[in-house]
Amino acid sequence: MAFPTTRLRRLRTSPALRSMVRETRLTPADFIYPLFVVHGRDVHEEIPSMPGVYHLSIDRLAEEAHSIAALKIPAVILFGLPASKDPIGSENFAADGIVQQAIRALKDAQPDLIVMTDVCMCEYTDHGHCGIVRDGRIVNDETLDILQKVVISHAAAGADVVAPSGMMDGMVKAIREALDGEGYQDVSILSYAVKYASSFYGPFRDAAQSPPQFGDRHSYQMDPANAREAMREAQLDVEEGADMLMVKPALAYLDIVRRVRETFDLPLTAYNVSGEYSMVKAAAARGWLDERKVVLEALIGIKRAGADLILTYHAKDAAKWLSEG
Numbered sequence: 007m008a009f010p011t012t013r014l015r016r017l018r019t020s021p022a023l024r025s026m027v028r029e030t031r032l033t034p035a036d037f038i039y040p041l042f043v044v045h046g047r048d049v050h051e052e053i054p055s056m057p058g059v060y061h062l063s064i065d066r067l068a069e070e071a072h073s074i075a076a077l078k079i080p081a082v083i084l085f086g087l088p089a090s091k092d093p094i095g096s097e098n099f100a101a102d103g104i105v106q107q108a109i110r111a112l113k114d115a116q117p118d119l120i121v122m123t124d125v126c127m128c129e130y131t132d133h134g135h136c137g138i139v140r141d142g143r144i145v146n147d148e149t150l151d152i153l154q155k156v157v158i159s160h161a162a163a164g165a166d167v168v169a170p171s172g173m174m175d176g177m178v179k180a181i182r183e184a185l186d187g188e189g190y191q192d193v194s195i196l197s198y199a200v201k202y203a204s205s206f207y208g209p210f211r212d213a214a215q216s217p218p219q220f221g222d223r224h225s226y227q228m229d230p231a232n233a234r235e236a237m238r239e240a241q242l243d244v245e246e247g248a249d250m251l252m253v254k255p256a257l258a259y260l261d262i263v264r265r266v267r268e269t270f271d272l273p274l275t276a277y278n279v280s281g282e283y284s285m286v287k288a289a290a291a292r293g294w295l296d297e298r299k300v301v302l303e304a305l306i307g308i309k310r311a312g313a314d315l316i317l318t319y320h321a322k323d324a325a326k327w328l329s330e331g
């Protein structure tokens with residue numbers, strides 16, 4: 007029955023009808039909010055390439071945790087900037103490292119807030135790579151030993167979820183074994199299972215002071231041209247014991263979000279990365295885009311593609327907008 011009997015515009019005639027037949031809904035419960043934690047006192051410093059995102063010191067985290075919880079955002083993910091860097095990234099697994107301190111401060115202030123940690127080496131190493139470097143190469147298996155120490159230190163500080171992002175082979179298995187071996191069976195793993203070697207990470211590398219000091223990340227992060235390989239990455243992480251999967255970045259990779267969603271039943275997160283954020287902020291600052299409308303449209307698109315959760319720097323603004331209706 008085609009036109010004129012069938013008219014799709016009928017169900018678009020009023021806001022109430024459009025709302026009733028809406029297929030996808032966005033809520034603050036979908037969001038994970040990234041925090042960049044730094045040493046020092048009373049630091050609340052805006053990151054130049056990411057307006058609205060801040061470096062925060064530990065003493066500012068209680069207030070931040072309360073404001074995130076008040077917006078009904080369930081979770082944060084922590085990125086730390088260490089006091090000093092070395093070849094193996096020692097502060098990454100120090101009991102009083104910046105992220106370990108942040109976990110405790112957030113859990114003290116807001117025990118129900120889910121605290122996730124990014125588990126990687128690049129912010130902590132002087133060479134800026136996500137693994138141990140030998141003869142100019144990033145070596146896989148020695149890196150796993152370090153990642154095991156990192157997750158144990160995060161779990162000991164009270165992290166709920168660890169999120170390995172370094173794209174080392176076997177990282178999920180190594181991390182699960184380390185956690186279980188120390189009695190942390192209840193700490194979950196959100197694997198950055200499908201992480202592309204993307205230029206959309208540019209502003210983050212300023213924010214985290216983590217650009218590679220030589221070469222690039224193409225020997226461990228995925229080629230943006232590959233989709234079948236993403237299924238192999240996700241499959242292996244499921245077999246190794248991941249509790250949740252992530253696809254990163256989000257907007258140029260919505261086909262991958264959809265494919266992972268259709269193939270695996272684990273909760274799926276998409277990472278709406280720094281470059282995706284900064285492009286919108288830059289255009290909005292010039293009056294070229296309506297920030298609120300564009301952000302909510304991008305986020306609903308990510309959810310419609312199949313993500314259950316969205317890791318996004320827009321989380322606080324979007325939660326506010328959603329609560330205003």
Ligand code: PBG
Pocket residue numbers: 124125126127128129171172206207208209210211223278279280281
């Ligand atoms: C690695 C890590 C990166 C991001 C999150 N975790 C950077 C990279 O792989 O170079 C990027 C996030 C973003 O761009 O928002 N620790």
